[in-house]
Amino acid sequence: MTPEKEQPQTLPDSCEGILNELYAACVEQAPNFGVDSETLCESLRKSVQKFVVGPSNGEATEAEIEKFLKSVKIGELFLALGCSIGNERAWWEFDHQHRAYLERVARHLASSDLNAQEVVDRVYVELYGTRIVDGRRVSKFANYSGKGSIRGWLRTVIWHSLVDMHRASPDEVSLDEMTENVGEGHAHSSFSETELGGEDSMIDEIAKNRYREATVKSIESAFSGLEDHEKLLLLYYHAENLKLREIARLVEKPESPLRKWFQRKSARRKKDPGSRIHESTIMRWLEKTYKKVLQTFSASLVGDFEMDEKEVEICLELATADLANPDIYRNLVTG
Amino acid sequence: MNNKEHTNRDEQLIQNALGAFLRARNGLSNVDSESQHLDEDVLSAFVEGSLSESEAKPVVSHMADCGYCLHVSAELIKLDLAFADEARPAALPEAEPSKVSEVLGGILSRIFGTNDGAVFAHEEKSEDENVDAEKEDE
Numbered sequence: 001m002t003p004e005k006e007q008p009q010t011l012p013d014s015c016e017g018i019l020n021e022l023y024a025a026c027v028e029q030a031p032n033f034g035v036d037s038e039t040l041c042e043s044l045r046k047s048v049q050k051f052v053v054g055p056s057n058g059e060a061t062e063a064e065i066e067k068f069l070k071s072v073k074i075g076e077l078f079l080a081l082g083c084s085i086g087n088e089r090a091w092w093e094f095d096h097q098h099r100a101y102l103e104r105v106a107r108h109l110a111s112s113d114l115n116a117q118e119v120v121d122r123v124y125v126e127l128y129g130t131r132i133v134d135g136r137r138v139s140k141f142a143n144y145s146g147k148g149s150i151r152g153w154l155r156t157v158i159w160h161s162l163v164d165m166h167r168a169s170p171d172e173v174s175l176d177e178m179t180e181n182v183g184e185g186h187a188h189s190s191f192s193e194t195e196l197g198g199e200d201s202m203i204d205e206i207a208k209n210r211y212r213e214a215t216v217k218s219i220e221s222a223f224s225g226l227e228d229h230e231k232l233l234l235l236y237y238h239a240e241n242l243k244l245r246e247i248a249r250l251v252e253k254p255e256s257p258l259r260k261w262f263q264r265k266s267a268r269r270k271k272d273p274g275s276r277i278h279e280s281t282i283m284r285w286l287e288k289t290y291k292k293v294l295q296t297f298s299a300s301l302v303g304d305f306e307m308d309e310k311e312v313e314i315c316l317e318l319a320t321a322d323l324a325n326p327d328i329y330r331n332l333v334t335g
Numbered sequence: 336m337n338n339k340e341h342t343n344r345d346e347q348l349i350q351n352a353l354g355a356f357l358r359a360r361n362g363l364s365n366v367d368s369e370s371q372h373l374d375e376d377v378l379s380a381f382v383e384g385s386l387s388e389s390e391a392k393p394v395v396s397h398m399a400d401c402g403y404c405l406h407v408s409a410e411l412i413k414l415d416l417a418f419a420d421e422a423r424p425a426a427l428p429e430a431e432p433s434k435v436s437e438v439l440g441g442i443l444s445r446i447f448g449t450n451d452g453a454v455f456a457h458e459e460k461s462e463d464e465n466v467d468a469e470k471e472d473e
């Protein structure tokens with residue numbers, strides 16, 4: 001989902017009532033932000049286009065648009081819009097509510113207090129905007145839709161700004177190196193390196209290559225046959241090394257789509273849809289996904305590559321040893 | 336080896352193989368154009384769990400294919416958790432609003448060594464403007 005470049009479409013007439021209500025509520029809360037109703041409506045139209053009606057979403061019903069409008073964090077959006085037009089009161093409010101938070105986030109991410117201060121300064125300048133397009137100053141606040149919280153959005157802005165600063169610095173470090181300091185990088189491999197059994201010596205190179213090719217193709221097809229949310233879970237755990245509790249945090253809200261997709265058939269969800277997601281739940285989702293992969297993987301080796309049970313075992317063992325070397329994998333994929 | 340042990344061993348092996356496969360695959364992104372990446376607004380809403388099923392679907396599908404957005408979202412998840420206990424801002428103390436120009440003026444002098452307000456509103460060449468405006472849109 002990328003932002004739309006087309007002009008936002010008009011919202012259905014039925015939404016006019018909601019728009020008026022939203023605007024009235026905003027003005028009641030913050031009468032001095034100087035945001036007119038058209039500015040708020042334009043921003044909401046843009047967001048509807050981006051989240052609800054975009055090419056990847058297709059047509060949306062009026063009910064869907066209404067639901068979206070009601071889900072917007074309207075007070076935070078109104079504040080952002082006030083800041084985007086340079087309203088003094090809105091900036092004052094923003095500065096009082098969020099500056100200290102921005103500084104804490106920056107200190108958490110930056111390598112030194114100096115960097116932290118620099119990144120906050122840069123973010124303020126970006127938020128205010130330094131470019132004029134068609135006679136209007138372009139404020140970064142205009143990119144905030146109100147779909148998520150303003151603090152979540154600010155964390156993302158700070159994170160990106162810090163990465164850009166590192167990239168621009170003479171002793172540039174890679175994105176991975178930089179973020180390694182923030183996270184606790186470690187690979188989730190609960191196993192000791194798999195040693196090939198005694199048969200290894202009996203497997204000649206030609207056979208090994210045949211197994212390798214079949215293994216990579218089968219594991220690729222097993223992975224690509226998964227649903228996107230299952231792929232994402234595996235990628236977060238194995239490629240990004242997220243901890244179970246970090247993944248649990250992502251799905252902790254009862255209305256989390258990922259959670260719904262994983263629990264679609266679960267009796268527990270029907271019984272207690274708001275129950276807390278523990279690390280053990282994430283582990284169970286992972287185990288289910290491994291089982292699914294194992295089934296497709298083995299079926300592919302047997303069906304497509306005519307292997308027997310023992311050969312499937314050999315492929316599994318080879319896979320761990322071989323795929324641990326990314327170059328072998330890349331050669332197999334591109335070769 | 337009995338059947339159960341056999342299955343457990345295979346499950347362990349597929350877990351290992353899958354982990355190795357995903358780590359090796361992660362460097363190869365299927366999304367080449369930077370303009371196609373998820374923007375900050377979408378990423379932060381996703382990480383917070385603020386997207387509905389239909390809104391999250393294209394996001395999850397993009398991340399399953401894009402190592403860059405996957406990585407950014409993973410970092411944002413860690414950050415979200417690190418600040419999970421931060422309460423909403425406390426009630427505001429009543430005070431006279433400071434001028435936006437004062438807030439930004441201090442920053443300006445730290446960054447540029449000047450607080451010349453003109454820096455905040457400089458006109459750019461129209462050609463650059465279009466390119467930048469497009470980037471901004473993306």
Ligand SMILES: [Zn+2]
Nearest residue numbers: 372373401404
């Ligand atoms: Zn991307």
